[in-house]
Amino acid sequence: xxxxxxxxxxxxxxxxxxxxxxxxxxxxxxxxxxxxxxxxxxxxxxxxxxxxxxxxxxxxxxxxxxxxxxxxxxxxxxxxxxxxxxxxxxxxxxxxxxxxxxxxxxxxxxxxxxxxxxxxxxxxxxxxxxxxxxxxxxxxxxxxxxxxxxxxxxxxxxxxxxxxxxxxxxxxxxxxxxxxxxxxxxxxxxxxxxxxxxxxxxxxxxxxxxxxxxxxxxxxxxxxxxxxxxxxxxxxxxxxxxxxxxxxxxxxxxxxxxxxxxxxxxxxxxxxxxxxxxxxxxxxxxxxxxxxxxxxxxxxxxxxxxxxxxxxxxxxxxxxxxxxxxxxxxxxxxxxxxxxxxxxxxxxxxxxxxxxxxxxxxxxxxxxxxxxxxxxxxxxxxxxxxxxxxxxxxxxxxxxxxxxxxxxxxxxxxxxxxxxxxxxxxxxxxxxxxxxxxxxxxxxxxxxxxxxxxxxxxxxxxxxxxxxxxxxxxxxxxxxxxxxxxxxxxxxxxxxxxxxxxxxxxxxxxxxxxxxxxxxxxxxxxxxxxxxxxxxxxxxxxxxxxxxxxxxxx
Amino acid sequence: xxxxxxxxxxxxxxxxxxxxxxxxxxxxxxxxxxxxxxxxxxxxxxxxxxxxxxxxxxxxxxxxxxxxxxxxxxxxxxxxxxxxxxxxxxxxxxxxxxxxxxxxxxxxxxxxxxxxxxxxxxxxxxxxxxxxxxxxxxxxxxxxxxxxxxxxxxxxxxxxxxxxxxxxxxxxxxxxxxxxxxxxxxxxxxxxxxxxxxxxxxxxxxxx
Numbered sequence: 038x039x040x041x042x043x044x045x046x047x048x049x050x051x052x053x054x055x056x057x058x059x060x061x062x063x064x065x066x067x068x069x070x071x072x073x074x075x076x077x078x079x080x081x082x083x084x085x086x087x088x089x090x091x092x093x094x095x096x097x098x099x100x101x102x103x104x105x106x107x108x109x110x111x112x113x114x115x116x117x118x119x120x121x122x123x124x125x126x127x128x129x130x131x132x133x134x135x136x137x138x139x140x141x142x143x144x145x146x147x148x149x150x151x152x153x154x155x156x157x158x159x160x161x162x163x164x165x166x167x168x169x170x171x172x173x174x175x176x177x178x179x180x181x182x183x184x185x186x187x188x189x190x191x192x193x194x195x196x197x198x199x200x201x202x203x204x205x206x207x208x209x210x211x212x213x214x215x216x217x218x219x220x221x222x223x224x225x226x227x228x229x230x231x232x233x234x235x236x237x238x239x240x241x242x243x244x245x246x247x248x249x250x251x252x253x254x255x256x257x258x259x260x261x262x263x264x265x266x267x268x269x270x271x272x273x274x275x276x277x278x279x280x281x282x283x284x285x286x287x288x289x290x291x292x293x294x295x296x297x298x299x300x301x302x303x304x305x306x307x308x309x310x311x312x313x314x315x316x317x318x319x320x321x322x323x324x325x326x327x328x329x330x331x332x333x334x335x336x337x338x339x340x341x342x343x344x345x346x347x348x349x350x351x352x353x354x355x356x357x358x359x360x361x362x363x364x365x366x367x368x369x370x371x372x373x374x375x376x377x378x379x380x381x382x383x384x385x386x387x388x389x390x391x392x393x394x395x396x397x398x399x400x401x402x403x404x405x406x407x408x409x410x411x412x413x414x415x416x417x418x419x420x421x422x423x424x425x426x427x428x429x430x431x432x433x434x435x436x437x438x439x440x441x442x443x444x445x446x447x448x449x450x451x452x453x454x455x456x457x458x459x460x461x462x463x464x465x466x467x468x469x470x471x472x473x474x475x476x477x478x479x480x481x482x483x484x485x486x487x488x489x490x491x492x493x494x495x496x497x498x499x500x501x502x503x504x505x506x507x508x509x510x511x512x513x514x515x516x517x518x519x520x521x522x523x524x525x526x527x528x529x530x531x532x533x534x535x536x537x538x539x540x541x542x543x544x545x546x547x548x549x550x551x552x553x554x555x556x557x558x559x560x561x562x563x564x565x566x567x568x569x570x571x572x573x574x575x576x577x578x579x580x581x582x583x584x585x586x587x588x589x590x591x
Numbered sequence: 592x593x594x595x596x597x598x599x600x601x602x603x604x605x606x607x608x609x610x611x612x613x614x615x616x617x618x619x620x621x622x623x624x625x626x627x628x629x630x631x632x633x634x635x636x637x638x639x640x641x642x643x644x645x646x647x648x649x650x651x652x653x654x655x656x657x658x659x660x661x662x663x664x665x666x667x668x669x670x671x672x673x674x675x676x677x678x679x680x681x682x683x684x685x686x687x688x689x690x691x692x693x694x695x696x697x698x699x700x701x702x703x704x705x706x707x708x709x710x711x712x713x714x715x716x717x718x719x720x721x722x723x724x725x726x727x728x729x730x731x732x733x734x735x736x737x738x739x740x741x742x743x744x745x746x747x748x749x750x751x752x753x754x755x756x757x758x759x760x761x762x763x764x765x766x767x768x769x770x771x772x773x774x775x776x777x778x779x780x781x782x783x784x785x786x787x788x789x790x791x792x793x794x795x796x797x798x799x
Contacts, residue, residue, distance in 0.1 A: 154610050221617040229610040259621045263628035270738055275718035277727070277734040278632065284727025285734075289635060293628055 051565070053460065053558040071156035074559060076163050077142030078458070080133055083163075085527070087129035087170060092523065094122035099482075099516040102509045105501055112499040116185035117200070119497055121177060123188030124205060128212045129170055131443050132301065135308035136254070137166070137219055139450045140247045142458060144223060146552045147241050149232025149570060151562045154225040158218050165215035172208035176201040187497060189294060192279040192287040196271055206269045213262045216304075220254030223247055232551075234570035241550045241574040242331050246311025249335040253300045253307075257343065261297035264290065288353055295346035303342040305439060306406075307335055309446025310377055313399045316453050317381050318575045319548045320396035321388030325575045327380040334373035341370040351422045360419055367417030374410055378403060393546065394468035398449035401476050405441025409434055412487065427497075430490025433483045441479055448475070448526065455530055456545055460558040461537035467529040474522030481515030550574045608772040615776040619783050622746075626787050629739050633794060636731045643728020648799040650715070651736070652706065656796035659702050660788065666695035667785045670754065670778045680768040682761060689758045689774075692781065696751045703744055707737075736795055743787055750784045753777045 051057075054074045061069055067079060098118055101108045110118070141159065145152055153159050177183040184205040186195045195202050227248045231240070240248075267278045268290070277283025279290040318325040325331065347355060347363040355363075381403055390396070412434045416422045425431060456462050485508040490496070494505050501509065544553040549572070555563055637644050673688035714721025715733055722733055757777045760766040766774045 151605070154607065155614055158614075217621050221614055221621070224617055225610050225614045228613060229607055255617055255621055256624060259625040260628050263625045267629075267738065276738055277717070277730040278738065283734070284640070284731045286635070286639075289632060293631070
């Protein structure tokens with residue numbers, strides 16, 4: 038893919054990582070490479086491919102819901118499609134989307150290291166992702182049909198249904214293992230490989246968020262691993278664990294499932310918050326406001342986020358005390374998230390704001406995440422949760438957080454770091470246009486879901502009452518606008534890799550973190566000499582540094 | 592990339608023993624939590640089915656369980672001795688102790704095999720008629736028994752493979768007096784296998 042990429046020597050004397058092939062040749066020099074940057078790019082390609090599949094399923098779902106009754110598919114297909122949409126988007130796109138792609142590529146560079154602590158385990162975790170992805174895809178194609186349980190695999194239906202649930206479960210198990218290995222690698226890397234002078238509170242905030250994420254990956258993922266494995270064992274051998282027919286308790290399954298899956302949403306959102314914390318100070322030309330609070334709040338989210346799982350189960354049957362405690366904890370977890378939002382907006386205040394595409398996506402993140410976060414509080418409220426439970430209100434809420442939050446965070450990261458990764462510039466105007474398509478399309482797509490959910494439209498339903506038609510129709514039209522935005526954005530980025538203007542400018546946007554001090558694209562070992570860090574990551578000399586405007590560079 | 596392969600072969604030799612140990616410890620945490628999910632299920636089901644668990648646990652042979660516990664504890668000792676031996680630069684003795692560890696692990700599995708076979712013979716296995724005729728609490732007990740000891744057995748096998756691998760490394764001299772962190776981390780893993788059994792043994796065999 039990069040044969041014609043970089044044929045000029047870089048600023049330094051060594052070839053870039055894109056050009057350094059190592060032992061292998063061609064494809065082999067990629068899929069067997071232990072270079073964290075190459076692995077990052079491989080993760081990028083694979084997660085974006087899975088994203089495309091997930092988007093297609095989402096698009097088909099919306100198309101089906103354009104009118105009441107049958108539109109383009111039968112109910113069984115619809116059930117499978119929303120299951121696969123969930124499984125693929127969660128396990129194959131959002132979870133690896135930031136930590137595995139940009140974490141791999143930039144974590145070592147940001148802390149002044151040559152690679153991660155365990156490069157070979159890093160490669161192994163990519164292979165496990167591919168293996169898990171292939172298993173998920175195989176489960177679609179095999180006779181028996183794709184899983185139709187929803188991504189939550191609730192018992193007892195997941196034990197009874199004849200579809201290929203076991204294979205989908207094992208796919209999720211393997212993907213969890215991949216995620217655990219990445220987590221172990223990152224925790225060790227942050228502890229052991231920081232450059233001299235890179236103290237904990239000189240680390241960029243993206244590193245802090247990756248560190249918090251890695252801990253959740255290490256501590257929460259094994260629970261889902263064992264839970265899904267037990268369901269599979271129950272299906273294969275008829276062992277009585279969760280199935281009520283054999284004395285088991287299905288609600289216990291839900292507990293174990295959410296003990297992982299709630300912290301997992303913080304695996305998804307924390308790195309995106311890290312990206313926003315990187316992008317905003319650079320394009321506001323200001324030191325980040327409340328650095329330590331943002332760093333601590335990442336850790337606080339990791340801790341509190343692990344204690345709120347049962348708010349997914351308010352209607353599943355739980356003691357009043359349990360409901361009260363989990364509702365309270367849910368409200369508490371909003372505090373560290375709010376701290377971040379306030380700090381970002383305070384950073385913008387009196388900043389010299391430049392609406393670079395990465396900045397637009399970061400601002401989009403703050404707006405959409407705030408809506409998603411506040412509607413999350415609705416559901417933490419016991420009385421309201423009864424009304425909105427299992428309605429499309431929930432669907433809207435978590436898409437605002439996961440897509441409007443994490444998704445836009447990923448897009449911000451793409452626009453922020455793309456030229457650094459490939460040494461090619463993309464078209465700024467096209468990128469901005471794509472943002473507006475995405476932002477408007479997103480709101481048209483998901484906001485009606487809040488309204489109809491409030492009015493009682495259940496989630497995951499194939500059919501609906503005629504009074505919901507307008508909302509569904511609006512939502513489907515929104516999906517078309519959104520997809521137009523996605524096409525423009527990815528076309529723009531991919532075109533840049535192929536034909537974009539070559540750049541060797543080290544510091545494209547005037548950032549102060551370490552990645553802007555290395556070659557563009559970075560050399561194999563990132564640094565010729567491990568740097569000694571003396572200043573914090575966002576210490577701009579003046580409020581408005583001497584800097585060139587972005588347009589001057591491009 | 593398709594151009595001539597560049598002749599830069601940077602030396603990636605990077606050694607960090609503390610980092611390696613830290614990575615293994617983190618992995619052991621994940622293993623503990625993996626089993627923790629099942630211990631959690633065990634405690635809930637034990638609480639809700641006290642009578643049934645009491646009856647079911649009586650069917651397990653405490654003698655075999657005790658014997659297996661002794662075997663695993665001894666194997667933990669031998670793996671430690673193998674590390675001490677390599678630290679004192681006695682490669683032969685280290686290999687010797689590693690082989691004993693693997694042999695003990697094999698002994699454990701053989702015991703387990705006969706124990707399971709006896710149960711199967713009596714129709715007490717998932718889906719077996721004898722078991723399904725019992726109360727739901729007992730079905731749960733044996734479900735957990737098979738899954739937990741089964742997964743533990745799988746870990747014993749993985750541990751055996753790891754230690755045998757280290758034996759090859761020791762023989763080749765890759766694991767030596769100055770660089771034995773690989774053997775050490777394999778040893779850590781083996782202690783985990785041991786410690787999980789230390790909890791399984793009382794929960795299934797001793798408490799009735």
